[in-house]
Amino acid sequence: MNKNRNQAFASFRVLIATLVISVVSLSQLPGKFPAFLSITQVLAQTPEQLKMRKWSQKKKLANNLYWQGKEYYDNDHFKIALPLFEEAYKIYQETGELKSEVITINYLGDIYDVLGKYSQALKTFQRALVIYKEAGDNLGEAKTLNSLGGVYLNLGQYPRAFVFFQQSLEIYKKYGKFRQIDSLLNNVGVTYAYMNQYSQALTLYRKSLNITKRLGNRQGEGGVLSNMGKSFYYLGKHRRAMDLYWDSLIISQEFDDRFFKGLTFNNLGLLHTYRREYKEAEKFYQKSLEIYWESGNRIREAEVLRNLGWLLFKTGKLPEAEKTLLDAIKVMDSLRQGLNYADQVSLFKTQAEAYRTLQSVYIAQGQAAKALQISEQERAHVWVDLLSTKSSLKLVSQSSNAVDFPEQNLPQSLTSSINLPTIKKIQQIAQAQNATLVQYSIIYDPLKIKGGRIGQESELLIWVIKPTGEAAFRRVDLAPIWQQQNAYHSSLGYHFWTISTTTNLYKEALTRNWHRQDAITSIILLVGGIIGFALFGRRLVINLFIKPLQPLKRHWLFFWLFSSLVATVGGGGLFSWEFLSLMTDLSYSNHQSIFFAEQLEQSEQLQQLHQLLIQPIADLLPSDPNAHVIFIPPEPLLLVPFPALQDTSGQYLIEKHTLRIAPSIQLLDLTRQQRQHISGLNEEALIVGNPTMPIFTSEIGQPPEPLPSLPGTQQEAKAIAQLLDTTPLMGNQATKKMILQRMPKARIIHLATHGLWDDFQGLWSTLALAPTDDDSGLLTAAEIRKLPLNAELVVLSACDTGRGRITGEGVIGLSHSFISAGVPSVIVSLWSVPEAPTAELMTEFYRQRKHTQDLAQALRQAMLATLKENPNPIDWAGFTLIGESKAITAYQRAQKLDTEVDLNPNTPEVIEKLKNE
Structure with missing residues (x-):
């Protein structure tokens, strides 16, 4: 009203x-x-x-x-x-008043940004930027770049915001505009703070504050003080934060600066919540809300509602907490309108805490079914919107309003604004998949601040839905994990990946440089030793880094030992992520263990994850190893290779179950429908191996470098092509243009090449293909999403294909793009997989696929076969099937051919084709 x-x-x-x-x-x-x-x-x-x-x-x-x-x-x-x-x-546009038009357009962009109309804000500022550039107005360009950075900051695209702020700052420095420099330093500081780099943020805030005081800009001083206070809060210096907040509030009230008053009231609410002074905290939240309601600042309103909802939950006011959090979700939902896919994903990641707190509220009320619905909506939000908008697929939540537990129906205010699957529909999906669904959700305690990291995992929620419709709910307290000396570093899945990747990088570099015995080799060994000692202790260093060096000349061994000792004692300052990034593209084919130094350490880690993720629900999983189990993990667990988890007897999970994963339950229903819509006309298999590698720039400001060749993938492509009776594309033949032409006609797409992800660009993962004179050879995820694909299976047998930018919607990378383009089944790798065992596993997968139309079962059998020859999980456990498992049979394709081209499936031509398959 x-x-x-x-x-x-x-x-x-x-x-x-x-x-x-x-x-x-x-x-x-x-x-x-x-x-x-x-x-x-x-x-x-x-x-x-x-x-x-x-x-x-x-x-x-x-x-x-x-x-x-x-x-x-x-x-x-x-x-x-x-x-x-x-x-x-x-009117200014109509009358040609360009100067007035561009001034007005900047105000419009600012208002769109404040009101949460981000799509319009971006278009408006981009229009202003074009005008300023054409007019040669550098200062106007700098102002607009700053504004664009602010929009991307609100969208959660912090690296992109950082770049716009830096570009603006450089222009203002050139012209000596100190007031604008002051503002930009503050903005860059805020960006660092959003990325949890509070010390860097404080350094910039102090620079900004010095300029502000010299300029006599007291109002600007108030804003900087509020931002400084928040960084001190997250660094655990609460008394200092409180003093800065009140200093900021005095200045904001003096100038009636409503934005920073609202911001500081919210910050004070957080601080009092941390001190468990809940009444005071609630008062400050209410004051902040009043300001944002009046000004229409939607994103700040959602943030305060989320904080207030958590406070109400902690104080036991569960109905009030539920209403407040639902209001926060509705506001956040309104902010996504008109945004492109990448912006929606990044924005949603900044808002996920409201969904998780609401799950805790429902669990506290004994309503696990509602909590499951909210958990599902948290991860499916952008996935389902994207797929249902792009195609004519029907959402499960739109087909029926019936539920098994009517007393647990979600409020109409929520279900009317977002699509939620009912419990009955979730059970129907499990039945249609003939699989046991296992959905995990991690709950965080935002008051636990450790090392500047906001929030700490406090509880693991697990729902299990059987094909029969039987549902169960389990909870795991994560507090004991943090009390252990060997607690996981920052998140459960990331720790697992860090160990495997670091050891893999070291051994790959070592293998490649074995024959050179020069300074480069010694540097690689030094870095490897530092990493191993710092992360995993001396036992790993001895077993992983010293034993393999025995074939080297003795003086190189002594040089490495001495250098490692000096580096370790001196603080290990030589560690370089850039150096590691360079090594990720190297190959390795050694059959000895590179996952951990000792089998004991490997088993301990795998068993810890098994105890945490599998043991609480082991009695609910099927006893038949051929029965499917589909894991729906949250983002910290996306990199966990579930097949490699070990029970106390040392048996891997893949030996007991047929596994696959999905980003969300609703996605399973959509991929099933995609499979049913696949045309029967496509018979071609597109196999690509070791294309001529393009050049690639991994970081802004760094020179492009050619990606290393993958000779092992060439043999892989030849073997698979022979099984599928086709000719592979390799070397210069595997151009982006040629592959784009053949992709829409292919039934199976197998790409054995480098798969890269560009976190700086946000969500644009990339496949490396052969370049041409007029094309870079890099096929981006954004381009893949737009393709009219009709394939039933895509296999990305490549380096790092699964690890896109991780968000609540699943592994946001190339797998997401292919599913978005209409492919129901995608197999990806979760880490840089060694070439030789990969070729063995993939060849075995296609061989198994000839005997079964169950893709998950074919992958399982291929893993088990590879496990016998290559017992190390790094060699076989990195691949995972996302989406649908049932392949389209030859007879089904013949029936589709009958429908589409009026062919009789019993004709000799079709019968002969069926025999060949």
């Missing part, structure tokens, strides 16, 4: 302003007869004069609207200012 009234009021003001300008214009016409004589004179003017008068009146109207809008803007009445600026902007 208030929103409609404000919009009506703004429209009324536009109308009044138009009438005022018209009356003033008529009253200024010459003549003694104000009414009819003035009108007669106007009519007697030439068309050119009338046009000039009309334009003059429009300019006056636009200027009037602009100044009224600016007055409301300066007083934080953004909703009222918006239609005034929009109308002024239209």
